[in-house]
Amino acid sequence: MTDKGDPSANGNRFEELKRVAIRFAGDSGDGMQLAGTQFTNTSAVFGNDVATLPDFPAEIRAPAGTIPGVSGFQISFSSYEIFTPGDQIDALIAMNPAALMANIADLREGGILIVNTDEFTQQNFTKAKLESDPLDDPRFNNYRLYKVPITTHTVKAVEEVGLGAKDSQRCKNFYALGLVYWMYDRPLDTTLKWIQQKFGNRPALVDANERALRAGFNFGDTAEIFPLRFRVQPAQLPPGKYRNLTGNQALAMGLVTAARLAEKSLFYGSYPITPASDVLHELARYKNFDVRTFQAEDEIAAVCSAIGASFAGAIGITGSSGPGIALKQEAIGLAVITELPLVVVDVQRAGPSTGMPTKTEQSDLFQAMLGRNGESPVPVVAARSAADCFETAIEAVRMALQYMTPIFILSDGYIANGTEPWRVIRSADLHPIDIxxxxxxxxxxxxxxxxxxxxxxxxxxxxxxxxxxxxxxxxxxxxxxxxxxxxxxxxxxxxxxxxxxxxxELGDETVFGDDHGELLVVSWGGTYGAVRTAVDEARQAGKPVSHLHLRWLVPMKRNVEQILRSFERVLVCELNMGQLRQIIRGQFAIDAQGYNKVKGKPFMVSELAKVFDEVLEGVQV
Amino acid sequence: MTVSLPLKAKDYKSDQEVRWCPGCGDYSILAQIQKVMAEIQATRHNTVFVSGIGCSSRFPYYMNTYGFHSIHGRAPAIATGVKCANPELDVWVVTGDGDGFSIGGNHMIHLLRRNVNLKILLFNNRIYGLTKGQYSPTSPVGKKTKSSPYGSLDAPVSPISIAIGTEASFVARCVDVDVRYQQHILKRAADHRGSAFVEIYQDCNVYNHKAFDYATDRQTKDDHVLYLEHGKPMIFGKERNKGIRLNGITPEVVELGAGVSPDDLIIHDERSAEPTLAYLLSRMRYPEFPEPMGVYRAIERPTYEQQLLDQVASVTEKLGPGDLDEMFNAGDTWDVE
Structure with missing residues (x-):
């Protein structure tokens, strides 16, 4: 028998799908991020295109079983190129009642719902603020509901390993993962390899997690309760070697690469802040690239130390999120007037003030452009996706060094934590940065x-x-x-x-679709995926819609105004209340409309499609 | 560019006109620094002065070295970055009581605890001079200024107590007009490896004239100042007839003779690993006590930037020099044909 299972063993039917979105949801201690990451890597290695959306609880250890304690991880995998983790999900794995209630709204009708019935107890209903078992509600008849006692099965599967009750139960994420692997016909080897690497020096844990994973897989195979399995063929991505990266990983790698191309020491001064801390964590691992990370006493010291490092000849970089950037602004002004290179990474989150630290937003564009005293011009670039953070980082470092200027890199919580396949490049293909x-x-x-x-x-x-x-x-x-x-x-x-x-030095912007016509949709930063997908779908439906996506916000490329003037209507879609729209109106006196949202969530393709239709019908949005 | 050696004090002067108020204590400190630079034959192009905002922070403009006049309170952070990027540079931070202990107090604490190898000169005049005369964090309670016409309510900080509280590896104090002693202390600071914190009592003759009269007046200063000497009993006074004795854990002023000998006095130990004695000295204040001048504490501790470089070196030795292609290809990869 192979790890792929034998599809004919119990006569399951396979359905071929082009794209699937699933979500693992459970308590923050249930290992859902891990299960999601494993599913992502397995699907990527299998050859699908993937896009992910982790959803962390705001509290580190919110009370177990409650809705604030729910942690989720969404993966979309496909046989064609995709740019978003999907509007709706096709399958939800809910490890407890709170996870079910917090996520059910996103499950499409007829979708697959797997629940861990062991956790569906009166006590947990109360914790989730439910009076009784929510599954008794007839509305759950609209889904393909599978009740599986995941905890019981897991404990039984790892019994022989001899772990304590708690450690045994902890393997239940691997059981759930195994079951979902079976359902979507995924190979187990990527995860088996990971378990071996992760727990190699603790054989009992290797054994237990392997057993849980296989038990979940085999349950699917033998239980005869799942009438259908699904297959998603590998995607036709441009040939090459790929790996999956989060935006923050790609950003850190880009910064390291740029410093090497410039033959400079990289100094990163930073103070921990969600969702930018991972950039510090990543860079701290790259010490053998002469990366000097400095966890400063505060945001101001973080940026000031970076400026000092640049003065002394390193490439000084600082990173934070909105509230930290606000604290750095006086010092960024100092870098403007002293004309020293400085890279400022802003992984944006919902504001103002502390706002919603774990939720995404694009509301720091004004802050980056205009948030300092005096006439204080600073270039601003924005990454459009997780993998794009790599290239954006290199471009930003290059311009900071060659133009002796501070520069902003805008990322956001969505692309910082989301993942995307990145085509591995060869260092020999990169251009050195001359200084x-x-x-x-x-x-x-x-x-x-x-x-x-x-x-x-x-x-x-x-x-x-x-x-x-x-x-x-x-x-x-x-x-x-x-x-x-x-x-x-x-x-x-x-x-x-x-x-x-x-x-x-930037060349021209290019338009996706016709270079003139009825409607131009404009976006920047992490909304690229949703907007591009929505425009693509509209065009396939024959609608006169084109897309302009800006990486360079300050300065804009030379032909942006000419592009904007080539369309009857301009619609700027942003996860803020209209910042780029105001800039476009102010700089070019063009009557741009806006579609704006600040709900801590990315755009859905379906909502954009609706807005495009409205604008095409002449509705002012 | 040819430089005739040895360099003299004037070789450390920049071409910029010095613009402090006539009679300001800063002139003396600038002159002593330039003399000490000549004495130690500091390499001008390897020397960097970093300052924040305030009268004292104009200092870098007047030195023929590299200089960075930065923003209010942030000189310690900027200097830390300079030192991390290039540990070969000799870095001096010039700050004042407002810059270093009000707006920049946080950075000062963290600079000192990390023991970044640089020198910090705190020009303490107990007033805000550049903004024309408001009370500072070192002004005494009740101080009447423009912003406190009925007297300041704020209890003052003791910069030396704070420095010692951070376990700074070198802490000293001197006075602007006591030029030879100041040179001696500045040279000790220059020779120290690690963060060297020097508080210099500095007269602001416009907004807080004679604030340190007790420590500078020739007639009385010997009774108001205690010069610390490592390994020596703490004796002071014009007649050298007074000393500091410990009563339990409290210091007291005693007259020598009449049953009290130098052996009964506290022996100064600047090298004590524990900062307890140094802290106790920092609490001695005029008029109850003579105020200690000199080196409170001078110990050896690893410097921050050296440890940073050592870590880079040891990781590099363990993992090999960073290879971009290795980094690109790390983790789970897959091939698309």
């Missing part, structure tokens, strides 16, 4: 600009180039303190011109 340091005392002037408006980078330690910089206005050329009125105007103009000049 010029001042070395000649005879000609050196701290604020003498080159043809792009960039001042020289003179590193402390270079003989004869001693100079002083700081937050006071600088005299042109010499960099000495100056209160001269004309000089301040001139330096303000120069700083703005330098940032604007970056556009000379």
């Amino acid at each position: 010029r340091h001042a070395t000649d005392p005879a000609t050196f002037q701290p604020y003498e600009r080159d043809e792009r408006g960039v001042r020289p980078w003179a590193l402390p330690g270079t003989e004869g180039l001693q100079h002083r910089i700081g937050g006071l206005e600088k005299s042109d050329l010499t960099g000495n303190v100056s209160y001269d009125p004309d000089n301040h105007q001139h330096m303000t103009d120069m700083r703005a011109a330098k940032v604007a000049n970056i556009a000379n």
Whole structure:
């Protein structure tokens, strides 16, 4: 027998599907993130395209069994290229009543619902604020409901290993995973390998988790309660080697790669904050790339240490989320006036203030562009997906170093924690990042600009180039303190011109679909997947819709205005209350409409499709 | 560029006009630093002065070294980044009582506990000078200023107590006008490996003139100041006839003679691993006690940036130098034909 199981063993029928979305949901201690990650990796290695959406509870250990304690992980896997984890789910695995109630709204009618009946007790109903067993409600007849005593089965399966009751029960996520593997005809080897690696030095745990996984799989095979199994063929992705990355992993890898391309030490000053901490965690592992991570005492020290590191010749990087960025802004202004390279990563979350730390939003665009005192231009780029964080990071580091400027990378909680297959590249295919340091005392002037408006980078330690910089206005050329009125105007103009000049290197934006016509949908950042999918589907239905997605928000590429003016209507879709729309209206005096949402959740393709139709019918949104 | 050695104090002056108020204590400190730089023959291009905001923070502009006049309170954080990026640089932080212990108090604490190898000069004038005369975190209770016309309510901080509380590896104090002693202390700081914190009593002759009169007036200062000497009993006074004795865990001023000998006095130990004695000294304040000048504490501790580099080196040795392609190919991968 192979680990794939024998499809003919009990005569199950297979149904071929192009795309499936499933969600594991349970208590935060039930290992749902792990089960989801394993399913994702297995599907990716199998060759499907995958997209994921983890949903963590806000509390670290909310009371077990309650709705605030529910943790979920959604995976969409497909035989064609996909950009989102799916609007609705086809299958829900609910490990307790709270998980069922918190997630059932997203399960499509007729979807598969697997519940762990061991946890469906009066005590747990009460914890989930239910009076009685919710499954008694006739509305559950609308789903294909499978009641499985997952905990009992798991404990029985691992009995011989001789673990305690608690450790035995803990294997139940692998049992559930095994069952779902069977249902979707997934091979077990990726997870078996992982178990071996993870618990290798504790043979009892290897044995127990393996047994639980196989028991779940075999239950599906032999129980004769599941009439159907499903197959999703590998996707036709561009050829190459792939791996699955979260946005934060891709971002960290991009930063490391860029530092190596620039032959610079990478200094990362950061203070822990959701959902940006993983960038710090990832970078801290890469010490052998001369990555110097510094967990600062606060957000301000984090950015200031990065500025100091850049002054001394490293690439200084700081990362945070909205509230932390607010604290850093004065220092980012210092990097603007001292014209030092600095990369600021903002993994956005729902605000204002502490807001909803684990929920996604795109509401820091204004903060990145405009959140400092004075005339303080800073370039802003936004990653569009988990894998895209890699390339965005390299581009941001390149521009920060070559233009001697702070730069923002906007990510968000959705792409930071979500995963996407990343096509492995070869380092030899990457372009080095050229940096010029001042070395000649005879000609050196701290604020003498080159043809792009960039001042020289003179590193402390270079003989004869001693100079002083700081937050006071600088005299042109010499960099000495100056209160001269004309000089301040001139330096303000120069700083703005330098940032604007970056556009000379960016080329043109391209439109997805027709380059002129009735409706242009504009998006930026992590909404790319949903918007692109919605536009693609609308176009396939023959609707006159095109899509412009911006990575560069400051400066925008040269042809953005011309593209915007080529359409009768412009609709800007954002997970904020209309920030890019206001910028477009302000910069180009174009009457852009907006579709905006701040619910802590990504766009659904279906809601966008509806809005496109409305706008095409002439409704003002 | 040719440099004639040895460098003199004037070689450490920048071409910028010094713009503190005439009579400001900062002039003296600038002059002593430049003398000490010449004495230790500091390499100008390897030296970086970092400051925050305030009168004292103009300091970097006047030094012919690298300099960074940053933002209010943040010099310790910026300097930490400088040192982490290039530990070969000699870094000096110049700060004031408002910059270093009000808006930047947090950074100061963490800089000192980490023991980043740099020097911190705290110009303490017990007033906000640049903003024209408000009470500072070191101003005494009841201080009448523009922002406290009926007297300040805030209990002051003792910068030295805080520095010792962080277990800083070097803590010292001196006075702006006592130039030779100041040079001695600055040189001790320069020689220290680790965070060297020096509080300098500095006269703001415009907004808080003579705040430290008791410690500078030639007639009275010997009775109000105790010069700390490692391994020596704590004796002070014009006639060298007074000392500090421990009564339980409380220090007391005693007259020598009449049954009290130097052997009864506290012997200063700047190298004590525990900061208890240093802390106790930091609590001695005028007028109840003479205020200790000199080195409170000077111990050896690993420096932050050295440990950071050591960690990078040891991980590199263990894993091998980072290889991009290895990083790209790590984890579960699959091939699409």
